[in-house]
Amino acid sequence: MSNGFLSQEEIDSLLNGGGMTAEPVQEEILSDIEKDLLGEIGNISMGSASTALSTIINQQVNITTPVVSVTTLKSLKDNFQVPNIALEVKYTSGIMGENLLVMKITDAAVIANLMMGGNGVAENTELSEIEISAVSEAMNQMIGSAATSMATMFSREVNISPPESRIWSDASSNLSDNINDNEDIILVSFRLTIGDLVDSNIMQLLPVETAKKIVSIMMGTETSEPTKTAEPTKIEETAKPQETQRQETHTQQRVSHEEPQSSYYQEPVRQQPPVEVQKAAFQPLGNAAASAIPKNIDLILDVPLEISVVLGRTRKNIKDILSLGTGSLIELDKLAEEPVEILVNGKRVAYGEVVVVDENFGVRITSIVSSAERVKSLRE
Known part of the structure; x- marks a missing residue:
C-alpha cells in the first residue's frame, strides 16, 4: 500500500479471501x-x-x-x-x-x-x-x-x-x-x-x-412441444374479415330472426316444403311372458360366456404389494358367511355359496340380482 491507497493486487487479494482463490461450485446433476x-x-x-x-x-x-x-x-x-x-x-x-x-x-x-x-x-x-x-x-x-x-x-x-x-x-x-x-x-x-x-x-x-x-x-412438469397445426389455425382466424368475426360472436350470444347485415354476399334461404305430422300408432300389447323370449334366440344359444366367481376384494398400496411373497396372507373385505358374487362376462348376475363337488369347487346359486342391480352393474 502506497500513499494511503490500495494497489490492484491488494484489492484482488482481499476480494479472494486473503489470497485464496475461490473454487467454482459444481452444479448438482440430480437432486x-x-x-x-x-x-x-x-x-x-x-x-x-x-x-x-x-x-x-x-x-x-x-x-x-x-x-x-x-x-x-x-x-x-x-x-x-x-x-x-x-x-x-x-x-x-x-x-x-x-x-x-x-x-x-x-x-x-x-x-x-x-x-x-x-x-x-x-x-x-x-x-x-x-x-x-x-x-x-x-x-x-x-x-x-x-x-x-x-x-x-x-x-x-x-x-x-x-x-x-x-x-x-x-x-x-x-x-x-x-x-x-x-x-x-x-x-x-x-x-x-x-x-x-x-x-x-x-x-x-x-x-x-x-x-x-x-x-x-x-x-407432472413435462413441457409439451407446440403442435404444428396451432399456427395455421391462428392465421386462418386472423385472415377472416372483421365483419365475419363480429357476426359469429353476435350469433353465439343470441338468436336473431333478423337477417344480419354484412359486407359480403349471402345466398338467400330457400323455403322448405311443409312437413306432415302424423300421430304415432303402436301395436297392442300382447302376453308379456310369451314375448319375453325372442323367436330367433336359437341363433345365439351356443355363444360361449365366461363365468367367474369373486370371493372378495381388497386394496393395498405399492409398498404392501412389493412385500408379498410365498406364504403371505391377504385379507379380503368379505366375511366368511357372506355370499360370493357370480359374474358373467364381468357383469354381476347372481349370488351364491361355495361348495365342493367331486373334489372340485363349485358355486350353488342362492339368489339372482334384481333388474335394478343388473342395470347398475351394466352401467358400472
Whole structure:
C-alpha cells in the first residue's frame, strides 16, 4: 500500500479471501428428490422384470434395493469387474433416449444354463453364441416387462427398439455407440438374487437427459412441444374479415330472426316444403311372458360366456404389494358367511355359496340380482 491507497493486487487479494482463490461450485446433476423418484420407478419396473425372468427360468428372482448415483462409462470401466454382458435398447415412443442393462457374465451363465434345462451350475465363464442369444432374450423380456410397467405408471404408451447385446470383456471395449465415455450418466444399481444360485448386482444405465425426462413425467412438469397445426389455425382466424368475426360472436350470444347485415354476399334461404305430422300408432300389447323370449334366440344359444366367481376384494398400496411373497396372507373385505358374487362376462348376475363337488369347487346359486342391480352393474 502506497500513499494511503490500495494497489490492484491488494484489492484482488482481499476480494479472494486473503489470497485464496475461490473454487467454482459444481452444479448438482440430480437432486435427492429426483434420485429417490428414479429409485422408486426402478424398483417398480424392475420388480416387473424380475417376474418375467422368474417365469423364464422357473426360479425365484428378486431385483430390489436400487441405489442411484451419477458416474461415467470411463469410471465404470476403471472400477467395475469385467467381463459383463450389456443389452442396449432405445425408447422410441413415450420416452426418447437410451437404456443399458448390464449383468455379470457369471450371472448370465447361470441364467443361460437354467434356460437350457440345466440346474443353474455354470462351469464355464465364457458364453457360447447360443448362451449369449438365450441371455439376450431373457434380458429383452425383462426390459420389455419394465417398459410395460413404466407405461402403466406414465399413463402413456412406451415402446422400445430391438435390443443390441455385446460382451464387455475389458476396459478398452466400447459399451455404447451413443454414449461418450466421459459423459455423465445415471447409474441405478440393483441387488439380483436367483434362488440360492445368484446373489449379485445388476445395473441400469441412463443418460442424464433420459433420466430428467422420466422424472419430469412422474412429477407432472413435462413441457409439451407446440403442435404444428396451432399456427395455421391462428392465421386462418386472423385472415377472416372483421365483419365475419363480429357476426359469429353476435350469433353465439343470441338468436336473431333478423337477417344480419354484412359486407359480403349471402345466398338467400330457400323455403322448405311443409312437413306432415302424423300421430304415432303402436301395436297392442300382447302376453308379456310369451314375448319375453325372442323367436330367433336359437341363433345365439351356443355363444360361449365366461363365468367367474369373486370371493372378495381388497386394496393395498405399492409398498404392501412389493412385500408379498410365498406364504403371505391377504385379507379380503368379505366375511366368511357372506355370499360370493357370480359374474358373467364381468357383469354381476347372481349370488351364491361355495361348495365342493367331486373334489372340485363349485358355486350353488342362492339368489339372482334384481333388474335394478343388473342395470347398475351394466352401467358400472
